[in-house]
Amino acid sequence: MTNRDARTPSGGVTWRAAAARRIARQGLDTPGGSPAGVVGAMLGAHAQVMSAAELSVALRTGGGTTREDVRSALWQERSLVKTYGPRGTVHLLPAADLPLWTGALSAVPSGAPGMPEGVRMTPEQTDAVIDAIRDALGGGEALTVDELTDAITARTGSWAGDRVMEAFQDKWPRWRQATHTAAHRGVLAFGPVRGRRVTYTSPDVTPLAGPAAVTELLARYLRAYGPSTPQWFARWLAAPRTWAARLFAEQAEAGLITEVTYEDGAAWVAAGDTAFDEGPGHRGVRLLPYFDAYAIAAQPRERLFPGAAWDRALGRGQAGNYPVVLVDGTVAGVWHQRRSGSRVTVTVEPVGPALDAPAARRELADRAERVGEVLQARAGLVVGPVTVGPHA
Structure with missing residues (x-):
């Protein structure tokens, strides 16, 4: 646990103060609210x-929420949507925020071409595929990949269905390189699984x-994860750094973001959102699953993963490969859950001394019990080595 003041001698914001505000604003301090509200606060x-997403959301929602409540919000209530979000990765997003997300993600410049010559579609072909997807899914149907491939090729030509994309030990049809773009333009999202087959709707x-x-997305990001920099924002969004730097400069010129000193460097917060708690900061133990939003977005990463946690809890420098234990907003261990029937065993491997105190161990047991509740199982806690690798 850190004893640093919430503000540095230069008057800037410290890691502890920033971590406390981030944790509070996304329900990790006092869980509550609806699944859609929680996902909105997390920014996806x-x-x-999917099981990790259910844990991320339910642990912030509180009130006995289980994975079934998250599934209900997604597939019955439709207050959540499963689609391609920031970094081009699959996310749950609030349905009410989808116009914002699709508008923002469509406006982010693409980087270098991801497909080689001969496989890569031209801009005109991409537009044709997206028009075909819009037409094929416009009736509200949920189509499997094979069904959607047939519908697209019928509207565009056989070239869209050519199996030229390397994919694991298979090859995918050419059109699938446009799935992210189609989602970001608001014409495609994931539908319910049909048997074991993915569907799109x-x-x-x-x-x-x-x-x-x-x-608006930058303002929400800064409220959730500020103070931040153009480089950190670009990394979170998988956007070009030069584009992010121009965006921050334009927003600062317009008076929409404010520069602060953060950990003795320059960073930004949303205009009028400069208050940080100068008290003792967040105190408590939290269990976060794979690729949790806090572990991905909280910066600077070397403060989130201090000392030995950097080597143990990051996978080649990438956050999210291991579920992590937070103590006072900082990574203090990794964990793994294994289910057997109606029981789930939560194994926690501490990194450093933060989990040694009896009070921390009691809270850790409570957190493990809550994980079991979300998973609708009886939980048991084991403190010892986590022997599985990333993504296990």
């Missing part, structure tokens, strides 16, 4: 591993105008 729940959304959407 990473859902490449139409989210039926009109994106907001790009400039206004990007401005």
